[in-house]
Amino acid sequence: MERDIEPTGRVDEFLPSYANGSTSFAWWGMAWLIATEAALFATVIVSYWYIRFRSGPIWPPDGIAAPELALPLVMSAILWSSSIPVHLADRAIRRGDQRRLRFGLLAGLLLGAAFLSLQFAVEYPSVLDEFTARTNAYGSMFFTLTGLHGLHVLVGLAFSVWVQVRAWRGAFDERRHVSVQNFAMYWHFVDVVWLFVLLTVYVSPHL
Amino acid sequence: MASYAERLELVWHEGTGLSAWAGTVDHKRIGLRYLYTGFVFFVLAGLESTLMRVQLAAPGLEVLSPQTYNELFSMHGVTMMFLVATPILSGFGNYFVPLMIGARDMAFPRLNAFGYWVFLAAGVFLNSAFLVGQAPDDGWFNYLPLASEQFTPTLAIDFYALGLIFIGISTTAGAINFIVTILKLRAPGMTLNRIPIFVWGELAFALTVVFALPVLTVANVFLELERKFGFHFYDADGGGDPVLWQHLFWFFGHPEVYLIVLPALGLVSSIIPTFSRRPMIGYTYIVLAELFIFVISFGVWVHHMFAVGLPTIALGIISAASFMVVIPSGTQIFAWLATMVSGRLVLSTAMHFVLGFLVLFVIGGLTGAMFSAVPFDQATTDSYFVVAHFHYVLAGGAMFPMFAGLYYWGPKMLGHLLDERLGKISFWLMFVGFNLTFFPMHIAGLLGQPRRTYTYASGLGWDLHNLLSTIGVFVLGAGILVTFWNWFRSRAHGEPAGEDPWSGDTLEWTTTSPPPEYNFTTIPTVRSREPAWDQPELIGGAQPPEDGGRPLTDGHTTLATTLADADPQAIVHMPHASPWPLFLTLALMLAFYGVLLSSWMVAAVGAVASAGTLMGWLWPRGETQET
Numbered sequence: 001m002e003r004d005i006e007p008t009g010r011v012d013e014f015l016p017s018y019a020n021g022s023t024s025f026a027w028w029g030m031a032w033l034i035a036t037e038a039a040l041f042a043t044v045i046v047s048y049w050y051i052r053f054r055s056g057p058i059w060p061p062d063g064i065a066a067p068e069l070a071l072p073l074v075m076s077a078i079l080w081s082s083s084i085p086v087h088l089a090d091r092a093i094r095r096g097d098q099r100r101l102r103f104g105l106l107a108g109l110l111l112g113a114a115f116l117s118l119q120f121a122v123e124y125p126s127v128l129d130e131f132t133a134r135t136n137a138y139g140s141m142f143f144t145l146t147g148l149h150g151l152h153v154l155v156g157l158a159f160s161v162w163v164q165v166r167a168w169r170g171a172f173d174e175r176r177h178v179s180v181q182n183f184a185m186y187w188h189f190v191d192v193v194w195l196f197v198l199l200t201v202y203v204s205p206h207l
Numbered sequence: 208m209a210s211y212a213e214r215l216e217l218v219w220h221e222g223t224g225l226s227a228w229a230g231t232v233d234h235k236r237i238g239l240r241y242l243y244t245g246f247v248f249f250v251l252a253g254l255e256s257t258l259m260r261v262q263l264a265a266p267g268l269e270v271l272s273p274q275t276y277n278e279l280f281s282m283h284g285v286t287m288m289f290l291v292a293t294p295i296l297s298g299f300g301n302y303f304v305p306l307m308i309g310a311r312d313m314a315f316p317r318l319n320a321f322g323y324w325v326f327l328a329a330g331v332f333l334n335s336a337f338l339v340g341q342a343p344d345d346g347w348f349n350y351l352p353l354a355s356e357q358f359t360p361t362l363a364i365d366f367y368a369l370g371l372i373f374i375g376i377s378t379t380a381g382a383i384n385f386i387v388t389i390l391k392l393r394a395p396g397m398t399l400n401r402i403p404i405f406v407w408g409e410l411a412f413a414l415t416v417v418f419a420l421p422v423l424t425v426a427n428v429f430l431e432l433e434r435k436f437g438f439h440f441y442d443a444d445g446g447g448d449p450v451l452w453q454h455l456f457w458f459f460g461h462p463e464v465y466l467i468v469l470p471a472l473g474l475v476s477s478i479i480p481t482f483s484r485r486p487m488i489g490y491t492y493i494v495l496a497e498l499f500i501f502v503i504s505f506g507v508w509v510h511h512m513f514a515v516g517l518p519t520i521a522l523g524i525i526s527a528a529s530f531m532v533v534i535p536s537g538t539q540i541f542a543w544l545a546t547m548v549s550g551r552l553v554l555s556t557a558m559h560f561v562l563g564f565l566v567l568f569v570i571g572g573l574t575g576a577m578f579s580a581v582p583f584d585q586a587t588t589d590s591y592f593v594v595a596h597f598h599y600v601l602a603g604g605a606m607f608p609m610f611a612g613l614y615y616w617g618p619k620m621l622g623h624l625l626d627e628r629l630g631k632i633s634f635w636l637m638f639v640g641f642n643l644t645f646f647p648m649h650i651a652g653l654l655g656q657p658r659r660t661y662t663y664a665s666g667l668g669w670d671l672h673n674l675l676s677t678i679g680v681f682v683l684g685a686g687i688l689v690t691f692w693n694w695f696r697s698r699a700h701g702e703p704a705g706e707d708p709w710s711g712d713t714l715e716w717t718t719t720s721p722p723p724e725y726n727f728t729t730i731p732t733v734r735s736r737e738p739a740w741d742q743p744e745l746i747g748g749a750q751p752p753e754d755g756g757r758p759l760t761d762g763h764t765t766l767a768t769t770l771a772d773a774d775p776q777a778i779v780h781m782p783h784a785s786p787w788p789l790f791l792t793l794a795l796m797l798a799f800y801g802v803l804l805s806s807w808m809v810a811a812v813g814a815v816a817s818a819g820t821l822m823g824w825l826w827p828r829g830e831t832q833e834t
Binding site: 006007008009010011013015017018019022023024025028029032033035036037039040041043044047050051054055061062133134136137138139140141144158162166171 | 211314318382383384386387390391392410418420421422424425426428432436438439445446448454455512624706729753755756757758759760761762764766767770775776777778818822825827
């Protein structure tokens with residue numbers, strides 16, 4: 001059995017031997033990983049706009065139609081709604097609620113997988129009928145930015161599976177759950193980034 | 208009952224066999240590895256520049272072919288920036304940040320080991336380009352369209368782009384580790400305004416990495432997608448723009464310059480008080496200046512592009528921002544001068560290098576301020592004047608502090624004093640050689656000599672300047688070799704250093720030389736900005752518990768403290784030695800070679816192996832509080 005407090009060696013002084021949230025090193029590590037990832041996405045998004053403004057008045061160029069909006073909006077609703085069960089799971093384990101933790105994570109996983117399936121199996125094939133990443137700079141930016149985000153969703157799904165295996169084995173309790181917090185932080189980040197991807201790639205060509 | 212030290216020794220000793228060698232997570236061993244490996248690459252890049260100087264000694268020489276010359280100046284720049292300056296300063300940081308803040312290790316010890324292995328692997332990856340005769344040859348900033356598939360069809364640019372993406376993993380991992388270490392592992396009582404300035408310098412460096420490095424990574428990912436798969440980012444025919452590369456490269460590149468100089472300035476700021484025998488004057492202003500440099504470094508990239516043909520308004524704004532850099536730089540210089548003037552100066556070898564640095568950095572800063580003026584910049588762009596300037600700033604501003612660091616902290620790392628007489632000989636050779644090499648380049652540049660040309664005709668008035676530079680590089684090289692000789696001789700035969708040969712002010716001087724694996728017998732409670740001067744009970748790295756020391760002998764642990772006030776929060780169990788960081792590095796290296804050679808099966812195997820080794824790494828073993 002793990003101890004919750006340990007002696008420091010000073011007379012009668014004990015400190016917690018577990019750490020969550022901003023007490024934990026891992027939480028800060030994730031926060032700074034997200035900061036550098038945000039810089040990564042910002043660079044690609046700014047590059048998109050740079051290419052767009054260097055490209056002349058017609059965007060998308062070369063007779064390509066502005067992207068279809070309906071499906072990306074449905075995908076957005078699915079992706080953003082996945083943050084709710086993840087958030088509830090994160091809240092639940094702070095109270096030690098194992099059932100809500102497990103089902104919240106599972107629901108988040110299924111919604112994320114649904115988003116990714118729609119992107120790769122439905123949206124990309126229909127876009128590829130019209131242009132590819134090799135057609136022109138517009139196509140390259142389209143697939144690089146959405147693909148980079150998709151890759152992050154994929155990593156998030158792997159992360160989710162990793163946390164869930166441990167959640168279903170009962171590894172977390174109200175004192176030890178920083179992995180759940182870190183997963184939730186990463187997942188919310190990927191969802192927030194999607195807003196900027198959506199506005200840049202799908203909405204802005206209609207403006 | 209066994210003493211604290213005996214109990215800690217049992218818990219912290221990593222052993223000696225191969226598994227301990229390959230798996231070590233001790234920040235001091237890793238720091239030394241960074242230093243030694245960085246200096247190997249330093250010698251390599253130095254030999255590259257010596258060959259170039261031999262070629263340029265007189266007009267019309269044919270020592271090197273134009274192609275070889277292109278490869279040498281490209282690899283010299285890439286190596287010095289990415290495999291020498293950053294890793295060596297990270298090496299000092301790795302070794303001394305935990306010691307200066309009174310911690311037992313970095314926040315993420317295995318990530319630390321991983322950062323070193325990836326640095327080594329990426330260095331080998333980049334330099335393996337020489338073995339196949341396809342070394343990067345388009346300069347360290349690798350402009351498009353020259354670097355496109357069409358104009359450089361060899362693997363040279365793929366080595367460059369993939370190599371820089373690869374080393375970026377190492378630098379980013381190291382930076383995040385530094386930030387979390389400095390925010391969360393400071394000894395109790397080390398409030399924000401008691402953090403040693405060197406540690407602030409490493410923090411500013413790490414923050415710059417976090418926000419600047421992804422830009423380089425994206426630029427190189429775009430480049431590889433374009434070269435390998437026919438995407439369009441930089442080619443005008445496909446709707447791209449070659450100037451995008453320049454923006455991305457320099458948006459990273461200018462912060463890169465500062466992220467090299469920032470820890471070097473921090474190093475200077477930790478040496479000056481010790482050898483002035485008084486606390487640093489203007490501590491707060493120096494810290495604010497370093498943070499201001501971090502911020503402003505993101506607003507000056509276009510001054511590398513003044514000759515590109517950008518809108519005048521952009522030039523004006525960036526010109527003004529570039530002039531602003533003078534303010535924080537000047538603030539630090541005046542604070543150092545004031546500290547030295549009002550103290551009792553001890554002219555040790557380390558202090559010689561610091562004073563040499565001051566002279567060179569001020570000269571480089573003056574020419575730097577000249578480039579902020581757009582017309583002057585446009586007149587001298589791509590001339591040897593620029594080469595002279597950035598060697599004064601970077602080689603003067605980083606190499607001299609590094610050598611100062613070797614002489615200042617060498618005794619702590621080796622346990623032996625370095626020879627001061629050899630050190631001063633080394634300094635004078637380096638200082639004279641440096642100025643002989645680089646000062647004439649100012650004049651040759653103003654006389655019109657362009658950089659990156661493998662030879663020149665006689666009768667242009669450049670002959671003498673080039674000959675002097677070539678003589679200078681040999682004097683400089685001799686000075687460097689004297690220090691290496693001194694290092695290895697003293698390592699074997701030097702006088703014992705004792706805990707505190709210089710009467711230093713910061714915590715690293717309170718523990719033994721070299722420190723034990725657990726750094727401090729008790730994690731100290733700090734009550735001063737100069738704890739080693741003001742708290743005599745810290746002697747021996749064993750502040751008694753009744754004075755605030757915390758032995759933490761119950762496990763492989765260190766202390767987590769609050770971000771601003773450094774109040775104790777939790778006892779954190781640290782991971783033990785692990786081979787997985789090395790395995791992950793090897794898997795990644797396989798993947799990078801696969802992409803390089805367009806062997807997608809190899810790349811896929813490398814990627815799958817990377818995922819597998821990552822699982823092996825993260826698998827809960829009950830050592831740490833992963834949950």
